[in-house]
Amino acid sequence: MRRLMSVLACFVVLLMITTASFAAETLAKKQELSFNVGTEPETLDPAKSTGVPEAIIELNCFEGLTRMDENNVPQPAIAESWTISKDGKTYVFKLRKTKWSNGDPLTAHDFEWSWKRALAPETASEYATQLWYIKNGQAYNEGALKDASKVGVKALDDYTLEVVLENPTTYFLQLCNFPTLMPVNRKIVEKNPEGWFQDIKNYVGNGPFKIVKWEHSAVMELVPNENYWRRDQVKLDKLVLYLIDNRQTALSMFETGQLDWFDDPPISEIPRLEKEGSLFRTPYIGTYYYMFNVTKKPLDDAKVRKALTMALDRQMLIDRVTRGGQKPALAYVPFGLADGKPGADFRTVGGNDYIKENLAVAKKLLADAGYPNGKGFPTLTILYNTSENHKKIAEAIQEMWKKNLGINVQLTNQEWGVYLASRDALNYEVARAGWIGDYMDPMTFLDMWTTTNGNNDTGWSNKTYDNLIFGSFKVADPISRAKMLHQAEDILMNEMPIMPIYFYVNQNVMKPWVKGAVRSPLGFIDFAGAYVLEHK
Amino acid sequence: MGGYVLRRAISVILVVFVVATGTFILMHAIPGGPFKKEKALPPAVQRNIEERYKLNDPLWKQYTDYLSNLVRGDLGPSFKYLGRSVNDIIRDGFPVSATLGAWAILFALVVGVPAGIISALNQNKWQDNAVMAIAIIGVSVPNFVIATLLMYVFAVKLRWLPVALWGTPKHVILPMIALAGFPAAFFARLMRSSTLDVLSQDYIRTARAKGLSWYAVVVKHVVKNAILPVVTYLGPLIAGILTGSFVVENIFAIPGLGRYYVTSIYNRDYTTIMGVTIFYSAFLVLVNFLVDITYGWIDPRIKLVKAKE
Numbered sequence: 001m002r003r004l005m006s007v008l009a010c011f012v013v014l015l016m017i018t019t020a021s022f023a024a025e026t027l028a029k030k031q032e033l034s035f036n037v038g039t040e041p042e043t044l045d046p047a048k049s050t051g052v053p054e055a056i057i058e059l060n061c062f063e064g065l066t067r068m069d070e071n072n073v074p075q076p077a078i079a080e081s082w083t084i085s086k087d088g089k090t091y092v093f094k095l096r097k098t099k100w101s102n103g104d105p106l107t108a109h110d111f112e113w114s115w116k117r118a119l120a121p122e123t124a125s126e127y128a129t130q131l132w133y134i135k136n137g138q139a140y141n142e143g144a145l146k147d148a149s150k151v152g153v154k155a156l157d158d159y160t161l162e163v164v165l166e167n168p169t170t171y172f173l174q175l176c177n178f179p180t181l182m183p184v185n186r187k188i189v190e191k192n193p194e195g196w197f198q199d200i201k202n203y204v205g206n207g208p209f210k211i212v213k214w215e216h217s218a219v220m221e222l223v224p225n226e227n228y229w230r231r232d233q234v235k236l237d238k239l240v241l242y243l244i245d246n247r248q249t250a251l252s253m254f255e256t257g258q259l260d261w262f263d264d265p266p267i268s269e270i271p272r273l274e275k276e277g278s279l280f281r282t283p284y285i286g287t288y289y290y291m292f293n294v295t296k297k298p299l300d301d302a303k304v305r306k307a308l309t310m311a312l313d314r315q316m317l318i319d320r321v322t323r324g325g326q327k328p329a330l331a332y333v334p335f336g337l338a339d340g341k342p343g344a345d346f347r348t349v350g351g352n353d354y355i356k357e358n359l360a361v362a363k364k365l366l367a368d369a370g371y372p373n374g375k376g377f378p379t380l381t382i383l384y385n386t387s388e389n390h391k392k393i394a395e396a397i398q399e400m401w402k403k404n405l406g407i408n409v410q411l412t413n414q415e416w417g418v419y420l421a422s423r424d425a426l427n428y429e430v431a432r433a434g435w436i437g438d439y440m441d442p443m444t445f446l447d448m449w450t451t452t453n454g455n456n457d458t459g460w461s462n463k464t465y466d467n468l469i470f471g472s473f474k475v476a477d478p479i480s481r482a483k484m485l486h487q488a489e490d491i492l493m494n495e496m497p498i499m500p501i502y503f504y505v506n507q508n509v510m511k512p513w514v515k516g517a518v519r520s521p522l523g524f525i526d527f528a529g530a531y532v533l534e535h536k
Numbered sequence: 537m538g539g540y541v542l543r544r545a546i547s548v549i550l551v552v553f554v555v556a557t558g559t560f561i562l563m564h565a566i567p568g569g570p571f572k573k574e575k576a577l578p579p580a581v582q583r584n585i586e587e588r589y590k591l592n593d594p595l596w597k598q599y600t601d602y603l604s605n606l607v608r609g610d611l612g613p614s615f616k617y618l619g620r621s622v623n624d625i626i627r628d629g630f631p632v633s634a635t636l637g638a639w640a641i642l643f644a645l646v647v648g649v650p651a652g653i654i655s656a657l658n659q660n661k662w663q664d665n666a667v668m669a670i671a672i673i674g675v676s677v678p679n680f681v682i683a684t685l686l687m688y689v690f691a692v693k694l695r696w697l698p699v700a701l702w703g704t705p706k707h708v709i710l711p712m713i714a715l716a717g718f719p720a721a722f723f724a725r726l727m728r729s730s731t732l733d734v735l736s737q738d739y740i741r742t743a744r745a746k747g748l749s750w751y752a753v754v755v756k757h758v759v760k761n762a763i764l765p766v767v768t769y770l771g772p773l774i775a776g777i778l779t780g781s782f783v784v785e786n787i788f789a790i791p792g793l794g795r796y797y798v799t800s801i802y803n804r805d806y807t808t809i810m811g812v813t814i815f816y817s818a819f820l821v822l823v824n825f826l827v828d829i830t831y832g833w834i835d836p837r838i839k840l841v842k843a844k845e
Contacts, residue, residue, distance in 0.1 A: 043618035050573070121580075124588035126571070128581055142580035195619025216628055217791035218701055244700065244789040248684070252692050252699045417568025417804050424576070434574075454576030 025515070026534040027235075033514060033532055034240035035525070036250045036262035040217040041243070044197040045189075046179035047118035048125045052436075052523040055179050057241065060222065060527050061205035062182040065093050065111070065161070066173050068526065070518045072440065074173040078106065078183070078206065078229075079161070088168030088476040089135075095159040099227040100185055102204045108155035110183040115153050116140075117189070118180050130180040130438070133172060135164040168476035171338075171441040178439065208234045208528040217243055235516070235531040254278075254509055260532075261510040261517075267389065270323055270507065278509050281325050283336045283521040286436035286504035287445065289329065290382070290397075293426050294497050295459035298377065303369040305496040308430075309355055310362035311404040312397060314501060321396050322389070324507055329500035330355040332492060333442045336521045340482030346442045350486050354493035355500065359404055366405055374406025381410045384432035385419040393501070394432065423457040431457070436504070437522065442485050443472075449492055460497035511535070548821045555817040556606065556810065560599055563801075563809050570615035570804045589615060602810065611811035616803045622811030629793030630815070632702060633785070636792060637777040639712045641770070644719035649766065651720075652727025653759065659732065667724055674721025679780075683714035683787045700789040711788045715781060719773050723766055730762040737761075764835060771827040775820045 037053040046058040067077035076082075079093040098106045115134070118125050119141045132138040135152030139145035152164030165172060175181060185204040189196050197203050200211045208228050213221040222239040224231060242259060244250050247266050253259040265273055273279040292299045292308075299305060314328035327335070331354045335347040363373070371377040382398065384390040391413065398409040414422060422428050435455075437444040448455040450466045468488040475481040492498070506523060517530035571577065571585050586592040590601070605612060611622035655667040690710060691699040697706055734740065735758060743753045781794035793812065800808035 040617065042616055045618065048618060050575075121584040122588065124581075124585040126573075126577055126581060126585065128584075129578060138580075141584070143584075192619075194613070198619045215791060217795065218789065242789075245795075246786050246789060249687075249700045249787055249789050252687055255692055256695060256699055258699060416802055417566065417572065420572055420574065421567030424572075438575075454578060457576075 028513065028532040028534045031235055031237040031532055032240065033236055033238075033517075033527070033530055034242060034258070034260045035527075036242040036244050036253075036259055037220075038247075038250075038263060039243060039245055044203065044211075045184070046182035047114065047123060047184060048127070049179055050126050053243075055523075056525050057211075057220070058179045058182060059177070059524055060207055060209045060239070061203065061211065061225075062179075062184075062207040063205075063228075064178070064182050065095075065176040067528075068174070068177050068518070068520060072520055074177060077177075079176075082173075088170075089165045091163040091165070091172065092156075093161040093163070095161060096229060097159065098206060098229040100204050100206050101210045101225045101227050102185070103227060104185065104187070104204075105158075106183065106206050107158040108161040109158065110186065111161050112153050112155045113186050114183045115181065116148050116151055117184070119151065120148070123193070125180065127180045127438075130175060130178055133165050133167070133169045133175065135166050137166070167473045170476075170478050170481065171439055171443075174440055209236075209239055219243060230528070234528055236527065239527055239530075251509070254511075260514050261508060263509075264507055265509050267323055270325075273509055278511070280508040280510050282506045282508060282519045284436070284504040284506040284523055285334050285336050285440070285444075285521045286434060287329055287332060287334050288326075288393075288432075288434045288501045288504060289332070290499040290501065291423070291428075291431045291433050291458045292497055292499065293429055293431070293459055295426055296429055298369065298371070299380075299429060301369045302495050303365045304371075305499070307362040307365040307369070307405060308401065308407075309496050309499040310358055310365070312400050312499075312501070313357060317393065317396050317400075318502055321392050322502065324505060326502040326505055327352075329503050330357075331489065332498065332500050333445045333489060334437075334503040337437070337440055337442045337445075338478075340477075340479035346482065346485070349482070350489060354489075362405060377405075377407050379408040379410055380429050381412055382430045382432065383419065383422060383428040384411070384413050385416045386413045390432050426457065426459050433457075433498075434504070440521065442482075442489075443469075446485055446488055446492075449497070458497040460495065462491055462495065465491045544825050548818060548825075551821050552814055552818050556603065556814055557599075559810055559813045560602065563804075563806055564595060566804075568804050570806060572804070589613075602807075606814070611814075612807035614805055614808050616800070616805040616808065622807050625796055625808060626793060626811065626815050629791060629796060632790060633778055633781055633792035633794050636708065636711055636715065636785075636790065637774065637781060639708055640715035640777055641719065641773065643712055643716040644723055644773075645766075647716070648720040648723025649727050649763070652724040653731055653754070653762075655724065655728045656731035656735065657754070664728075668728070671721040671724045674717045675725070677717065679714050679717055680783045680787060682717045683711065683784050686710045686714055687787065700787075702788075702790045702792075707788075707790075711784050711790060714784050714787075715777060719777070722769070726765050726769060727762060730765050731758060734758050734762045760834070764831070767827060767830055767834060771820075771824045774823050775816075778819070779816060 037056055039053050041054045041057055042051060043049050043054060044057060046062055049055060049058060063077050065077060065079035066074035069075045078095055078098055080096045082091055082093045084091055095108050100106050115131055117123055119128055119131050119137055121141060121143045128141045132141065136145055136150050137152070140148060140151050154162045156162050183206060188202050188204050200214050203211050205225065206228070208225060208230070209222040210225040211220060212223050213219070220241040220243065222241065224234045224236065228234065242250070247262070247264055250259060250262040251265055251269060254262060270279065292305050294300050318326050318328060330352045331347065331350060333346055333350070335345060337346045338344070339346040339349045366372070366374065382394045384394050391411070394411050398411060401407045401409050423431050435445060435448070447453060447469050449460065450456065450469050451461040465488050468484045472481050472484040475484065506519065508519065513533040513535040515531055515533060518526040569591070571582065577585070590598065602612065611626070614620050614622055614625060617625070651667045655664045658664050687699060687710060690697045697710055701707060740753060740757060743757055779794065779797055781792060782798045785792045785794045796808055797812050797816070800812060
């Protein structure tokens with residue numbers, strides 16, 4: 001890979017340098033660090049997991065062909081080198097001679113078997129799509145192809161792995177660090193395919209740490225994996241991962257010194273934590289937005305949708321309501337994703353200025369649509385899933401639309417599952433939504449608005465948009481590909497089936513002595529290089 | 537007595553059957569499903585999962601399969617926590633919730649009952665007013681407020697006790713008090729009014745007239761007669777404490793079963809919803825049975841078996 005993302009550095013925070021002091025660092029005698037994962041993991045099988053908490057645990061117990069460095073660039077890991085064919089479709093990985101945590105040798109066959117297992121229909125992996133990039137991966141996963149040997153991953157010998165892709169996928173090396181693509185130990189998994197990880201003695205990995213204790217819904221303890229090929233680089237003696245849902249409780253534990261680091265403090269505490277210097281914001285590739293049901297009047301008119309989108313004051317919403325230091329989203333794809341030219345950012349190139357928060361223009365658009373000063377405009381209903389935060393945001397937007405456009409808005413909330421069903425059935429007018437990227441490429445945000453995509457719950461369909469997205473799959477040249485994606489976003493932002501509101505950030509509450517851990521914009525944390533400074 | 541136990545046993549089976557059927561119908565009536573998430577799955581992947589967990593079988597088949605597994609004591613695999621069975625979840629969580637609940641009830645009895653007696657014996661004096669004032673606070677302040685307050689004072693500020701989690705006796709104290717607040721206050725009020733009621737009875741006056749000491753009268757006659765409403769309330773209270781411990785367990789990060797009773801519904805984790813509901817209902821029928829037996833022991837006038845038998 002041509003270092004496409006190497007200068008993404010500026011968007012990834014290397015926590016090592018969060019304090020700017022140049023004083024000599026003294027390491028604490030006890031190298032023990034605790035982090036609140038925030039929930040009981042649903043599974044620890046990397047092939048089947050879907051959430052960030054699970055990924056954090058798995059990525060510290062496993063290592064893929066590549067591992068992300070602090071600048072979020074994939075670096076050689078279990079693969080020590082690779083070659084990529086001219087058409088960008090064939091990768092040949094040369095693997096290091098490494099071992100599983102139980103001492104078994106780890107070979108290219110393990111990768112071949114693990115990837116095919118994740119794709120096999122009977123494994124029923126929700127994230128199998130992360131392997132659809134591989135030749136015949138989708139067909140095998142969907143059951144159309146029964147012969148696994150036709151899937152484009154093959155161990156040429158014990159330490160050479162050949163991967164053939166369906167299309168040139170510029171971000172494939174990055175995907176090699178995703179949980180779904182981690183190798184799992186065949187001997188152990190085959191004995192109990194569903195629950196092999198439940199007994200931690202069986203949790204054989206190949207990453208920097210291994211689990212030694214798992215108390216459900218309470219705590220997990222990890223120690224270094226002595227068989228990790230870079231064992232000398234792991235500095236922690238013990239990593240404690242709490243599984244506590246309640247953020248107020250996590251905050252209390254943080255304040256009494258039982259916890260070094262956690263996410264998402266209660267909103268009311270953010271200003272205080274910020275003043276104390278315990279709050280660190282790291283980028284998080286996600287967008288909070290509202291969807292318009294374009295099949296319903298008057299939202300079928302793009303002028304109406306645009307007027308609504310323009311009639312907000314996003315900065316005020318962030319300062320007064322969400323209070324989390326988020327960035328106003330005046331475009332859809334968030335910052336932090338690669339553009340065509342090495343080092344360029346997709347958002348910076350495209351500009352965060354598609355939406356002009358211009359009241360005069362908004363009013364004019366609404367008048368053009370036949371509703372001067374909001375006259376004759378039917379009452380709109382905003383749907384959100386029951387939550388105090390979503391409610392506050394909806395109330396603020398209700399007020400802004402009323403004040404700015406003279407439109408009456410009702411709020412309605414539904415329990416999560418019911419809300420998803422309503423969205424899916426297009427049984428709403430305006431609905432709150434959010435999207436966190438699955439990988440570091442604009443595609444993870446853009447492909448969902450194609451006509452047939454299951455996440456396009458707006459009823460919006462645009463042929464040119466679809467052609468641009470599907471066409472870009474075949475393009476190996478990153479610059480022409482990025483151009484197509486920008487064109488697609490142009491269409492999306494011109495038609496406005498969705499109203500971007502803000503770009504997410506990760507709110508870390510952390511003790512100043514925690515160093516060396518790397519948090520990626522996907523929310524994952526690499527503890528391999530983490531260490532603890534001396535403190536009282 | 538044997539006939540009585542048999543009748544009760546049959547009623548337990550009936551109750552479990554009705555609860556299982558009702559829960560099954562209600563649970564499938566709410567929109568959504570265990571694998572419907574914010575990120576929509578491609579249809580093929582959705583199909584793989586439904587096949588894997590037999591969710592594409594017709595509902596009547598899912599129902600009969602569930603019942604036949606239930607008869608064998610198998611509550612099925614959780615849809616949310618892969619690789620764990622609902623039996624595992626109950627086995628891990630229930631002892632924790634039960635321990636906490638038992639301590640809370642014990643604490644409520646030890647504090648509430650004597651407070652109610654003291655209050656009644658000193659009717660309208662300062663002791664009575666003080667106890668009743670505290671009791672009003674106890675009844676009206678919700679347990680999450682008590683929990684947060686206790687945590688702030690005793691764990692964060694004074695640092696006498698751990699903030700959260702479970703494992704040592706020290707971990708029990710704060711959640712126990714938080715959970716016991718309401719029942720203790722309720723017991724105090726209940727005990728006060730029933731004690732006042734008993735005190736006005738003729739036999740108390742007779743006992744006093746016979747020359748029994750006030751202390752003996754209170755212990756032997758008053759308490760024994762006045763405690764019956766408290767015992768009656770124990771059944772529903774145990775139910776309330778176990779199923780209502782969710783909030784306190786969440787605040788103190790206690791790995792009990794209470795959380796599953798609530799979160800399984802949000803997650804549409806069908807097997808866990810069924811398993812936990814059935815388990816609790818069977819348990820509560822059992823507790824009520826025990827309470828009924830206790831009646832007969834405390835007050836011989838209450839007969840469980842008709843005289844003819």
